[in-house]
Amino acid sequence: MAEGKKKITLRDIAEKTGLSVNTVSRVLNKKPYYTKEVEEKVNAACKELGYIVDMNASGLRSGSTKTVAILYDDLINPYYSYTTDIISKRLEEKGYNCIMFSNNDRSPYVDYELMRSVMARKPDGILSYLEPAADMVDFIKNSEIPFIIFGRDGTQYGMTGLSVDEVYGGRLAGEHLLECGYRNIAYVGSWHDVKVCLDRQNGLEQALAEKGLSLAPDHVFYIREQDFGQMVDKLLEDNVDGILCFNDMIAFLLTEALIERGKHAGEDYGIVGFDNIQQMMRMPRFLTTVDAGSHEFAEEGADMMLDLLSGAEEEREPFRNTHKSFLVKGRSTREI
């Protein structure tokens, strides 16, 4: 089958040039101490034979795989894919490749099964969109692999990460709904035990409290844990007029469900999301949403990872709140 096209290794380069494997390796890795003449001979031979290093072998020996693991739920939500795109490209420029690990919808957490497959790849760093399960925190710390929690609050775990002030974002959304004149407010979250989700809800509640209002307990929903259709019916029955959703995708889903029932966002009710995915995808601005400056945020995530990879681990403060969100007005809430 093969056209004599055998794998070219350092030994082939060594033989071709009459140098030792060792010296060839030193030239390719630009370690000090070799003559210009040797350098040129090596480069010429590599080019001629089409040498490509085996990162598996170099990683095994050197202990650095030049690899970063990215842990996520799914890539369907543009918040993930958009930021992952930015982060992976930035790391790629610096010679790192990204290996993808999803928890395959088992849970919103990093569990042992996931960490096991991650560690088997011996990544130099791990960037996780998922929070660690409670019993995994020590395990992760003991692994001594730089671990960044991206977009979620890591302080509670004593871990490094980047997060947005989600409570503040929730307040912005709540204040906007109130300004628009909505008074019968609901919150549609994802999971009841995920901190970001609760933070946004919390912000909404603060905004309401300032106007002497509050969020009725039966107007708080977590769609991953209950029936979507029943929730929509309940919203209609109770004449809810202002809805904050945990993110844009949920907001779109709900908008569509309400259209099917003859109700229209911006007219019959107001709806606000989070993430501003319309902007990421260059869509016309329909949905009112909270934007956390994801582009810059992703770049900071990549830079933080690169810092950790270059060995500045211990000095970093465990956590940084880098951004203040802002509201983006769309047509899904009433004009003021």
Add this chain to the structure above:
Amino acid sequence: MAEGKKKITLRDIAEKTGLSVNTVSRVLNKKPYYTKEVEEKVNAACKELGYIVDMNASGLRSGSTKTVAILYDDLINPYYSYTTDIISKRLEEKGYNCIMFSNNDRSPYVDYELMRSVMARKPDGILSYLEPAADMVDFIKNSEIPFIIFGRDGTQYGMTGLSVDEVYGGRLAGEHLLECGYRNIAYVGSWHDVKVCLDRQNGLEQALAEKGLSLAPDHVFYIREQDFGQMVDKLLEDNVDGILCFNDMIAFLLTEALIERGKHAGEDYGIVGFDNIQQMMRMPRFLTTVDAGSHEFAEEGADMMLDLLSGAEEEREPFRNTHKSFLVKGRSTREI
């Protein structure tokens, strides 16, 4: 720093159990010939010590890294992220991890620089959203790594892949525009030299030709190669009323640009995209678009890769046209 938490290797398990490294390896890889007693001893020791295999080492020795490289432009377009999500999860289930490689916007092709970094990782397979550059076809074939071109026509390269009948999709879109009564038609593509882009254009032209119409050469645009604003002005000046875009993202971008100029899709003009990303993201259906059944298509891509990985390489026909597209009517074209 380390709490005595040293790396656990096969040798540790061997010492703990009193067996040889070899035997331990055989048990973990479920190779034939070991007693139940030995198996239990090994598993207990692995669990107690928290053994995790080093895939770098096993890959180096065995020649299989259990890794698939995914080559793409960007993950921003949901067509990429949605299908990548499905493919990577399916592969993950079968024990493969995906390493991401973008060409970092250098070109829409797989070039040598990209292949170099791919090959350095010694993946068992490569799935590419990008077409190979002309001078890379032989290189890729000689590498003898299973290579799938996903979503693009590979026949011209004599390569394996999955693609949709794009000409047919273009016809569907063209026929719909004509049915709606649009007569002054334009095509907004991405690159002039990418086959999918031309195929869709070609289909549009066929639909027009059947009605005795044709696409004016100055109403064909490739936005990656010309000024977007100038194009929009031209469309307005010439009173174009029906526009087919290469994909939904371009269609959205154009819709927004026309809104800024006071023109509205579905009223002042009709616009059709490709991919049905609204459906992927559970958005209300605004845009009329051509859907190629991406979910199923991605699953087939993953299955094809798994087939190749299990060694059925040579028997596969080089190429399969698996799906027929269908039109999804939105509000961006006139009601018929």
Add this chain to the structure above:
DNA sequence: CTGAAAGCGCTTACAG
């Protein structure tokens, strides 16, 4: 400035 040796952690023949 260059080379010979050792070894990263596995799996693969091969012996017994």
Add this chain to the structure above:
DNA sequence: CTGAAAGCGCTTACAG
């Protein structure tokens, strides 16, 4: 059924 040896392709000490 189990083990001792070799080796995957590199990089890292260490000698010279």
